[in-house]
Amino acid sequence: MKNRLPSIVLIIIVLVLWQFIAFLINAPYILPSPTEIVAKIWELRRTLFLVQLPSTMSVTVIGLLISIVFGLALAIAMDMNKKIADALYPIVIASQTIPTTAIAPLFVLWFGYSIWARVLVTILITFFPITITVYDGFRATKREMEELLITYGASKWDIFFKLKIPSALPHFFSAIKMAIPLSVIGAAIAEWLGAQSGLGYFSKRMMTQLDGAGVFAPIVILSVTAMISVAVIGVIEEKLIKWRKEI
Amino acid sequence: MLKFDNVTFKYDSDNYEMMRNLSFEVKDGESISLIGASGCGKSTVFRLINGLEKTQSGSITINGTPIKELKNYSSYMPQKDLLYPWRTIEKNVCLPMELRKESKEKMKKASEEILEEVGLLDYRNKYPRDLSGGMRQRASFARALLAGANLLLLDEPFSALASLTRIGLQEWLLTEWEKRKNTILFVTHDVEEAIFLSQKVFVITDRPITHFEEYVIPLTYPRKREDLKRSDIMELKEELIKKLRQEEVK
Numbered sequence: 001m002k003n004r005l006p007s008i009v010l011i012i013i014v015l016v017l018w019q020f021i022a023f024l025i026n027a028p029y030i031l032p033s034p035t036e037i038v039a040k041i042w043e044l045r046r047t048l049f050l051v052q053l054p055s056t057m058s059v060t061v062i063g064l065l066i067s068i069v070f071g072l073a074l075a076i077a078m079d080m081n082k083k084i085a086d087a088l089y090p091i092v093i094a095s096q097t098i099p100t101t102a103i104a105p106l107f108v109l110w111f112g113y114s115i116w117a118r119v120l121v122t123i124l125i126t127f128f129p130i131t132i133t134v135y136d137g138f139r140a141t142k143r144e145m146e147e148l149l150i151t152y153g154a155s156k157w158d159i160f161f162k163l164k165i166p167s168a169l170p171h172f173f174s175a176i177k178m179a180i181p182l183s184v185i186g187a188a189i190a191e192w193l194g195a196q197s198g199l200g201y202f203s204k205r206m207m208t209q210l211d212g213a214g215v216f217a218p219i220v221i222l223s224v225t226a227m228i229s230v231a232v233i234g235v236i237e238e239k240l241i242k243w244r245k246e247i
Numbered sequence: 248m249l250k251f252d253n254v255t256f257k258y259d260s261d262n263y264e265m266m267r268n269l270s271f272e273v274k275d276g277e278s279i280s281l282i283g284a285s286g287c288g289k290s291t292v293f294r295l296i297n298g299l300e301k302t303q304s305g306s307i308t309i310n311g312t313p314i315k316e317l318k319n320y321s322s323y324m325p326q327k328d329l330l331y332p333w334r335t336i337e338k339n340v341c342l343p344m345e346l347r348k349e350s351k352e353k354m355k356k357a358s359e360e361i362l363e364e365v366g367l368l369d370y371r372n373k374y375p376r377d378l379s380g381g382m383r384q385r386a387s388f389a390r391a392l393l394a395g396a397n398l399l400l401l402d403e404p405f406s407a408l409a410s411l412t413r414i415g416l417q418e419w420l421l422t423e424w425e426k427r428k429n430t431i432l433f434v435t436h437d438v439e440e441a442i443f444l445s446q447k448v449f450v451i452t453d454r455p456i457t458h459f460e461e462y463v464i465p466l467t468y469p470r471k472r473e474d475l476k477r478s479d480i481m482e483l484k485e486e487l488i489k490k491l492r493q494e495e496v497k
Binding site: 056142144145147148149150151152153154159162163167241242243246247 | 297318319321331333343347374375376394
């Protein structure tokens with residue numbers, strides 16, 4: 001808690017400043033104050049928490065799970081075979097140069113307003129940090145630890161399961177912590193560009209009504225949800241990898 | 248018996264040979280120290296024995312069989328303990344048996360016996376981070392013993408330890424060897440350690456390595472640290488230090 005004090009103080013200062021500037025501007029459709037946003041969240045709590053949030057979260061969770069499976073499979077394949085790594089690495093990097101906002105409408109054309117167009121955007125954004133970070137984790141395995149296993153007669157798979165996977169666990173958790181906010185962003189962007197439900201879609205709808213607080217309310221919920229998810233992963237990581245600093 | 252027969256070796260990244268036509272033998276049950284200046288190739292000898300590097304020419308055999316046809320013929324103990332931080336001490340020690348797909352009961356029995364012997368039985372469910380440097384090295388030694396090979400390759404295992412811990416572990420290793428009579432090849436920088444722990448000392452004096460200069464230690468067993476103060480041992484120590492200094496200057 002003591003470590004987080006500076007960031008808590010900074011957030012309070014920003015919120016107070018924001019409240020003050022919003023009061024001075026006095027145009028809620030341009031810059032609603034934090035208290036107006038909180039009031040809006042309370043007013044719209046039913047639709048926000050019972051309809052839009054579950055819709056966005058289902059996209060986020062499905063997209064993230066597919067990304068984890070896909071990203072891990074790519075990382076393992078790249079680590080196991082140098083030719084695969086040489087072939088895939090540039091493609092994985094190139095995939096990140098695709099402007100998501102430009103390609104998302106195309107996904108809507110392919111999949112309609114179904115959940116899969118949004119899931120695909122989320123995957124496109126999140127599989128990259130998972131693949132690259134886990135792959136780097138495999139490569140960061142200490143050579144001398146690997147050689148010790150070889151002297152004990154270990155096979156390639158023994159080395160992979162008994163050394164590389166545990167060694168890469170800290171990298172895996174870092175990847176997940178990076179991917180969670182990205183998956184939320186991916187889902188929200190996709191909802192902005194073409195959806196019939198979700199917090200991104202709701203925010204866009206509020207925009208057309210010039211409801212500033214209504215635009216911000218879903219954004220705040222998205223941010224808080226991402227922060228809580230990252231914190232939960234952090235707690236799990238701390239419980240599971242007490243040896244992180246020793247590797 | 249470990250035998251190097253006319254072994255020539257060079258690292259791919261180097262344009263000079265590390266060893267040329269090197270031949271030597273280590274008989275079963277012998278305890279031999281290998282000393283030499285930094286970077287002279289002591290650890291390379293171990294890497295070749297372990298099969299981590301391939302010779303350019305010549306052969307390395309154990310009891311007449313080339314090492315490439317053998318499995319689990321040597322147990323390696325590195326300078327760093329290399330205990331896996333995510334495994335308990337018991338699981339770390341059992342790792343070589345696990346790789347040989349031994350049964351759980353067998354592993355449990357063997358690990359309990361060996362941990363009892365190295366004085367770590369009460370720590371079997373602890374993690375490496377819970378142990379001191381000396382205890383970790385003993386756990387690493389226990390793991391090397393459970394690798395099941397008679398030939399132990401100990402690569403400066405005590406060099407990173409505090410002086411008193413180091414002395415304690417040297418005496419402990421000596422007792423272990425007297426009890427088990429494993430074949431030990433021990434790499435060290437420390438001349439006194441080499442003399443105290445071994446029956447013979449091999450000194451590397453040339454580059455590329457073409458031969459080892461062999462010194463037989465005139466000490467009997469059981470040995471005591473006070474033996475190192477004997478005049479003939481002191482003379483031998485000085486002679487070895489002189490050899491190493493000459494090699495450093497080259």
